[in-house]
Amino acid sequence: MIGTGIKRGTAELAILSVLEDGPLHGYELAQRIEKQTRGALRFTLAALYPTLYKMEQRGWVRGNWETSRNGRRRRCYSLTSAGKTKLSPMREEWAELFRALRQLTKVSDA
Amino acid sequence: MIGTGIKRGTAELAILSVLEDGPLHGYELAQRIEKQTRGALRFTLAALYPTLYKMEQRGWVRGNWETSRNGRRRRCYSLTSAGKTKLSPMREEWAELFRALRQLTKVSDA
DNA sequence: CCCTTACATATAGGATTCTTATATATAAGT
DNA sequence: ACTTATATATAAGAATCCTATATGTAAGGG
Numbered sequence: 001m002i003g004t005g006i007k008r009g010t011a012e013l014a015i016l017s018v019l020e021d022g023p024l025h026g027y028e029l030a031q032r033i034e035k036q037t038r039g040a041l042r043f044t045l046a047a048l049y050p051t052l053y054k055m056e057q058r059g060w061v062r063g064n065w066e067t068s069r070n071g072r073r074r075r076c077y078s079l080t081s082a083g084k085t086k087l088s089p090m091r092e093e094w095a096e097l098f099r100a101l102r103q104l105t106k107v108s109d110a
Numbered sequence: 111m112i113g114t115g116i117k118r119g120t121a122e123l124a125i126l127s128v129l130e131d132g133p134l135h136g137y138e139l140a141q142r143i144e145k146q147t148r149g150a151l152r153f154t155l156a157a158l159y160p161t162l163y164k165m166e167q168r169g170w171v172r173g174n175w176e177t178s179r180n181g182r183r184r185r186c187y188s189l190t191s192a193g194k195t196k197l198s199p200m201r202e203e204w205a206e207l208f209r210a211l212r213q214l215t216k217v218s219d220a
Numbered sequence: 221c222c223c224t225t226a227c228a229t230a231t232a233g234g235a236t237t238c239t240t241a242t243a244t245a246t247a248a249g250t
Numbered sequence: 251a252c253t254t255a256t257a258t259a260t261a262a263g264a265a266t267c268c269t270a271t272a273t274g275t276a277a278g279g280g
Contacts, residue, residue: 002207004238005265008118009239013214017215027159037210038185047238049259072246087215094217097219098280100147101120105127105197109279114267115236121266137228156268159230182275184228 011043011054013094016079016087019061024080026052052077058088068101111150121153122163123204126130126189126197126214136162162187170196 009018018032026048033035034042055061063075101107128134134208136158144152165171172195173185211217 001208002203005119006203006207008237008266009115010207013217014214020215024255027255034213035122037213040206040210041214044239045258046240046260051237052156072257090216091215093112093116094211096150097116097120100112100150101123101204104124104143104151105130105148105201107123107201107208118237118266135228154268155229156231156269161266182228 001042002040006099007041010041011092012055014041014043015048015055015077016060016083016090019077019079019083020087022075025066025074025076029077045049055083059083112150117151120151121157122165122167123200124151124153125158125161125165125187126170126193126200127195129187129189130197133186135176135184135186139187165193169193 014033015029018029018036024032026045028050029044029052030045052061054086056077057064059080062076062080063077065073066076067073098107118197125139126140126145128146134142136155139162140153140158144177162171162173166173166187169190171187172185172190175183175185208217
């Protein structure tokens with residue numbers, strides 16, 4: 001798995017990206033990130049929840065409480081239009097970092 | 111310029127990478143990183159110095175005090191063999207992050 | 221001669237973003 | 251009855267960056 005020091009800052013991009021494919025609740029979001037990267041990128045829920053609250057305050061995501069038929073409460077997060085708008089420049093900034101590191105070193109992206 | 115939150119963790123890779131091309135002192139190291147990335151990646155010296163001290167303690171770099179003919183003191187950092195050995199796995203881990211983010215989102219690396 | 225800019229290193233204090241550990245609670249499987 | 255999976259929440263701590271501040275030399279312009 002990718003170490004903490006290196007993956008720092010990727011959580012927001014990861015959350016917005018997976019929410020682009022449809023709403024998810026927090027627990028499922030963590031699994032999605034892990035599976036979609038084949039276990040390479042992994043976040044604890046203790047990291048994801050505060051990040052989601054912050055992103056909700058910024059208006060990038062909206063969390064709606066749900067009560068499933070079993071009476072289980074959980075919050076379903078969906079991407080807002082403001083969040084969707086944020087994705088492009090955020091991707092571009094990450095692409096910029098990739099280019100910069102490639103100019104400095106020989107990081108292969110195979 | 112690339113934001114703080116995103117570039118976190120890149121300093122060590124950047125330092126090792128530019129030192130691979132030859133010894134440099136701290137001040138020059140900051141300029142090198144900035145120029146070689148066309149200003150995209152930039153670190154303050156207040157960030158670089160403590161990082162260099164930490165890397166020296168780990169044995170990845172060695173800092174030798176120099177006194178130029180003007181009597182100006184400065185420390186010249188060079189890559190040790192241990193530091194050289196660290197570069198490959200570090201590059202690989204960054205490449206892993208690139209792959210992971212590409213699997214999650216549509217970060218172009220043009 | 222003085223002032224500003226460039227060179228050069230150093231540390232303190234603060235922000236951000238992760239971690240582990242802890243807490244609570246329901247549902248399902250053995 | 252016990253454990254695992256589901257589900258959210260917070261506290262305490264580590265790591266890495268920032269701005270601000272400190273110190274001092276060298277070079278160039280007015």
